[in-house]
Amino acid sequence: MGQVTRAEKGGNASDPQEHPAARAEHPGAALHCRNLECRRGGFSLQVEHLSIKAGEKIALLGENGCGKTTLFQALAGLLPFRGNIEFIAPQGEGERNQTGREAEFLRWERLNPEERARHMAYLPQEAGLLFNLTVNEVLALTLAGQRPLQGEARAAALRAAAMEDFLERPFQALSGGEKRRVMLARVLCRGCVFTLLDEPTAPLDMRHATLFMRHAARIPGAVLAAMHDVSLALRYFQRFLLMKEGRILYDVAKEELATDMLETIYGIGLERCGDLVMPEL
Amino acid sequence: MRPLWKTIPPLLAALVLILLAGIFWGQVRLFPLDAITQTILWDFRIPRVLFAALNGALLALAGVLYQIALRNPMADGFTTGAASSAAFGGCLAMVLWGHISLTSLTAIASAGLGMLLVRGIAARAAVREEGSRVTLILAGIALSVVAGSGISFLKYFFEDSVSTMVFWLMGGLSGAAWPKIGLLGLAVAVSLAWLWHRRDHLALLFLDDASAQASGVDVRGLRGRLYILTTVLVALSVSFCGVIGFLGLMAPHAARALWGHGLTVQLLTAPLLGASALALFDLLSRIMLPGGGELPVGIITSAAGGIFFFFLLVHRGGSIWGK
Numbered sequence: 001m002g003q004v005t006r007a008e009k010g011g012n013a014s015d016p017q018e019h020p021a022a023r024a025e026h027p028g029a030a031l032h033c034r035n036l037e038c039r040r041g042g043f044s045l046q047v048e049h050l051s052i053k054a055g056e057k058i059a060l061l062g063e064n065g066c067g068k069t070t071l072f073q074a075l076a077g078l079l080p081f082r083g084n085i086e087f088i089a090p091q092g093e094g095e096r097n098q099t100g101r102e103a104e105f106l107r108w109e110r111l112n113p114e115e116r117a118r119h120m121a122y123l124p125q126e127a128g129l130l131f132n133l134t135v136n137e138v139l140a141l142t143l144a145g146q147r148p149l150q151g152e153a154r155a156a157a158l159r160a161a162a163m164e165d166f167l168e169r170p171f172q173a174l175s176g177g178e179k180r181r182v183m184l185a186r187v188l189c190r191g192c193v194f195t196l197l198d199e200p201t202a203p204l205d206m207r208h209a210t211l212f213m214r215h216a217a218r219i220p221g222a223v224l225a226a227m228h229d230v231s232l233a234l235r236y237f238q239r240f241l242l243m244k245e246g247r248i249l250y251d252v253a254k255e256e257l258a259t260d261m262l263e264t265i266y267g268i269g270l271e272r273c274g275d276l277v278m279p280e281l
Numbered sequence: 282m283r284p285l286w287k288t289i290p291p292l293l294a295a296l297v298l299i300l301l302a303g304i305f306w307g308q309v310r311l312f313p314l315d316a317i318t319q320t321i322l323w324d325f326r327i328p329r330v331l332f333a334a335l336n337g338a339l340l341a342l343a344g345v346l347y348q349i350a351l352r353n354p355m356a357d358g359f360t361t362g363a364a365s366s367a368a369f370g371g372c373l374a375m376v377l378w379g380h381i382s383l384t385s386l387t388a389i390a391s392a393g394l395g396m397l398l399v400r401g402i403a404a405r406a407a408v409r410e411e412g413s414r415v416t417l418i419l420a421g422i423a424l425s426v427v428a429g430s431g432i433s434f435l436k437y438f439f440e441d442s443v444s445t446m447v448f449w450l451m452g453g454l455s456g457a458a459w460p461k462i463g464l465l466g467l468a469v470a471v472s473l474a475w476l477w478h479r480r481d482h483l484a485l486l487f488l489d490d491a492s493a494q495a496s497g498v499d500v501r502g503l504r505g506r507l508y509i510l511t512t513v514l515v516a517l518s519v520s521f522c523g524v525i526g527f528l529g530l531m532a533p534h535a536a537r538a539l540w541g542h543g544l545t546v547q548l549l550t551a552p553l554l555g556a557s558a559l560a561l562f563d564l565l566s567r568i569m570l571p572g573g574g575e576l577p578v579g580i581i582t583s584a585a586g587g588i589f590f591f592f593l594l595v596h597r598g599g600s601i602w603g604k
Contacts, residue, residue, distance in 0.1 A: 076495045117497030124491035130352050131487055131542035141488060143497045144481050183492070190496075 029054040029090040029119070029193045031075070031108070031222075035083040038074045045070045045246045047083075052222050054090065054193055059233035060226045062243035062265050068226040069125060071243070072196045075224075076122040077113060085109060087119065090193060118146060121192040125199050127183040132172040135163060135182050139189055149191040160215030161185035162208055177203045184212060188219070197225040201232065230262065234275035285549065288540050292553040296334065299557050303330035303564045308573045325457075332457035333563040333578070334556035335465035336518050340525060341532035341555025342472060343514040345547050348533055349486055350507040351414045357529040358515035361417065361508075362424030364529075366395025367519035369428040369435075372446050376439040384449075385520035392516035395424050396508065452525040452579025454563050461521050468517055469552065472510060476548055479503070484544040525579045527586035528555055538593050558586070 036047040045067045052058065060068050073079040085108035108116065129138060142148050149157055158164050161181040166174070171182060180203045187195060197216075201209035209232060216223050217236040224241075227233040233240070240257050242250040244265045252261070259272045269280035304326045305311055311318045311326070340358065347356040358364035370391020371384040403417035432450070436443050476483060482503055485493045494500045518525065536551040559578070562585060566576040 073491065076491070078491055078494050113494055113499050114497035117495060120495070122491065122495035124489060124495075126489065127492050128489045129487055130349070131537065133487065133542055137543060141485055141496070142481070143485070146497065196495075 028088060029222075030088040031194060032086045032088070033075075033083065034086075036074060036081055036085065037083050038070055038079055038081040040070055040079060043067065043070065043246060045074065047071065047248055050241070050248065050251070052194065052224060054222050055220060056222045056224075056239055057217050057237045058222070058224045058239045058241060059237040060224060060241045060243065061228075061230060061233065061262070062226075063267070066243045066265070067246040068243060069198055070246070072122060072124075072198050072224075072226065075108075075194075076120060076196055077109070077111070077116045078122075081109070087111070089119070114143060114145065117143065117192075119192055120194040120196065121187045121190040122196040123183055123187045123198060123200060125202075127180075129171050129179075132170050134167070135169050135171060135174075135185075136167040138171055138182055139167075139186050141186065142190065146190065149189050153191060154189055156215065157188035157191075158185055160188060160212050162211055177205060177208065180204060181208060181212075188215070191221070193221045195219070195221055195223050197223065199226050199228065201227070201229060230277040231275055234277065285546060288546070289549060289553070292550060292557070296553055296557045296560070299560045299564070300330045300334060303333070303560050306564060307567055328457040328459055328462055329454060329563065330560050331462050332465070332522070333454050333560045335462060335469060336454070336522055336525065337528060337532070337555035337557070337559025338469050338552035339465060339514050339518050339555075340529040340559070341536075341551040342469065342548070343511040343518075344529035344531075344555075345533040345536075345551045346476075346507050346511045346514075347529070349483065349544075349547075350504045350511070351417060352486075353414060353418055354534070355530070356418060358511070358519075359425060359526070359530070360421050361512070362395050362399050362421035362428065363392045363512045363515040364519050364524055365425035365428035365432075367392035367516040368450060368524050369431045370516075371449065371520055371523075372432050372435045372442075375445055375449070376435050376442050379442070385517070388520035389513065389516040392512050392519070395428070396512045399424055400505075400508070448577065449523040450579075451577035452523040452582065453575075453577045454522050454559075454566075455575070456522060465517065465521070468514060472514065473548065473552075475510075480544060480548075483507075487544070523577075523579065525559065526583040527590075528559060528582055531586040531590050532558065535589065535593055558582075 030051060030053045033047055033050040036045070036050070038045040043065075060071070062068055070079065074081045075085065087106045087108045089106060133141075148154070155164070158167075161184045163181055163185045166178065166182070171179065174182065180200075184197075184200055187197070195216075200216075201212060204212065209229070213232055213236040216225065223237075225233070225237070227237075234254060234257070238254050240250070240252055240254065241248050242252075242261055242265045249265060250257075250261050259270050259277075262272075262277065263270050271278050271280055304322070307326065309318070309321055311322055314322070344357045347358070347361060348354060350356070351361070353360075367388040371388040373391070374384045374387035399417055399420040402420040403413040406413070406416045406420075432446070436446055482498045485496050485498045486500070486503065488496065490500050515529070532555040533547065533551045536547060536554050539554075540546050540550045559582065562581045563578050565585075566578040566581050569576055569581075
């Protein structure tokens with residue numbers, strides 16, 4: 001099974017879908033991975049090439065244990081890796097070298113956690129909280145040097161997670177889905193160039209999942225989300241990374257996503273009607 | 282939950298009242314003040330109550346930090362093995378050099394070695410950080426048992442020092458002295474100043490490790506520094522006044538149940554509660570026995586602390602840990 005990547009096709013299909021607001025808010029920002037290799041226990045993740053540009057909305061699909069979380073953790077700097085991850089800071093925000101010129105590329109692994117966190121937010125699968133803070137206090141958990149969203153952008157993030165009326169509620173008194181929405185709101189309120197979401201909608205009902213996905217599709221930064229609801233992903237995302245056994249088998253635009261690609265990674269027969277994907281009877 | 286400006290002043294007032302009671306209430310009446318009662322006041326009573334309050338504050342602060350760093354409601358100086366290994370070091374100093382002045386240094390060194398051992402075992406045994414924290418508590422409990430066995434061995438073979446060891450191990454505040462008070466005050470002040478400086482990093486440890494790290498916290502480094510700081514604090518307390526049980530575990534839980542779970546709330550209320558509690562228990566230990574006798578404060582701390590904790594579990598159990 002050959003790896004079909006955008007790079008091999010010679011095209012950069014991400015450009016047409018680049019979010020207009022991303023160009024305005026995070027101009028030129030991108031993350032380029034080359035020959036990324038990451039081992040955890042007996043599992044090995046290998047990614048030859050992956051580029052993410054500001055504004056892209058990418059769904060990461062694959063069966064349980066195929067390496068989605070490992071990829072996220074490598075990108076977020078939580079796991080050691082081999083290979084290169086280069087970060088291109090948004091214009092005007094790059095680090096300046098001794099001659100005063102802005103550095104074009106930054107080695108991602110050389111940034112400390114605080115510097116990485118200025119550009120990337122990550123929602124793990126099992127985001128949890130020690131003690132019993134109010135929702136407002138959870139949203140305020142951020143480092144002093146970071147600039148979380150304010151005003152209308154923050155209000156929009158809270159609306160997307162349907163959290164406007166929950167701000168004074170104690171976190172531990174919420175249901176599982178509500179807790180997940182608090183953590184989603186916290187990540188969205190950070191307003192980073194890159195947002196990694198590990199199964200963001202898994203415990204959400206249809207209404208709240210839709211509210212969130214609509215918002216995620218509109219935010220200026222890039223979103224890379226591991227999804228198991230393929231139909232929901234097809235509805236709102238434009239680019240798809242299909243993973244199997246630690247490798248990205250396909251990196252395709254929505255229009256290029258074929259049913260047989262999905263069948264390959266999930267190992268079952270599927271039927272597709274527009275954005276709706278269902279298992280064969 | 283009440284805002285801090287409504288919570289802290291009553292707590293401070295209660296502490297001041299307890300301190301004043303500790304100073305002026307005792308076997309000897311201090312009024313009218315003369316040369317003898319002034320000596321009792323400045324050389325015994327005031328140092329004693331300040332010593333008790335600072336020890337209580339320090340143990341409570343260590344408890345809060347252990348529980349945050351290890352994300353475990355059972356974490357304190359005892360379950361991590363720090364108190365027991367410090368106690369073993371102190372007992373060893375008593376039998377080897379027969380003199381109490383080297384007890385502090387040996388207790389701190391011994392607690393440090395215990396901490397390295399427990400951390401080493403936890404690091405080797407667990408692949409994931411989550412697992413290593415549980416392993417650390419288990420290794421700490423095992424270390425406490427081994428240190429307890431070592432102390433029993435010392436008691437058995439060095440009969441001459443048994444009474445000194447037993448009295449010291451039960452926890453007593455009779456060794457209060459101004460240099461020790463200065464050192465404890467400095468330890469509490471420096472710790473609180475550093476914690477205030479790192480408060481946003483520390484508060485992010487309330488999140489799961491992946492979220493905290495991805496939010497910019499060097500989780501492993503911060504947790505390691507917290508662990509070293511708390512071990513030094515516990516060892517300092519044990520070396521000065523023996524093993525005072527339960528305060529480090531109880532005060533943080535009680536403070537959370539009564540005043541809330543925010544980081545600033547915990548860092549301020551738990552030490553104030555610990556200081557008030559130990560000063561009060563010390564007063565009780567001095568006046569309870571008829572005929573001028575003194576009960577080791579550790580006995581009262583464990584008994585009263587345990588009963589109060591039962592009360593909290595029954596009435597506010599759900600709000601103690603917040604799970």
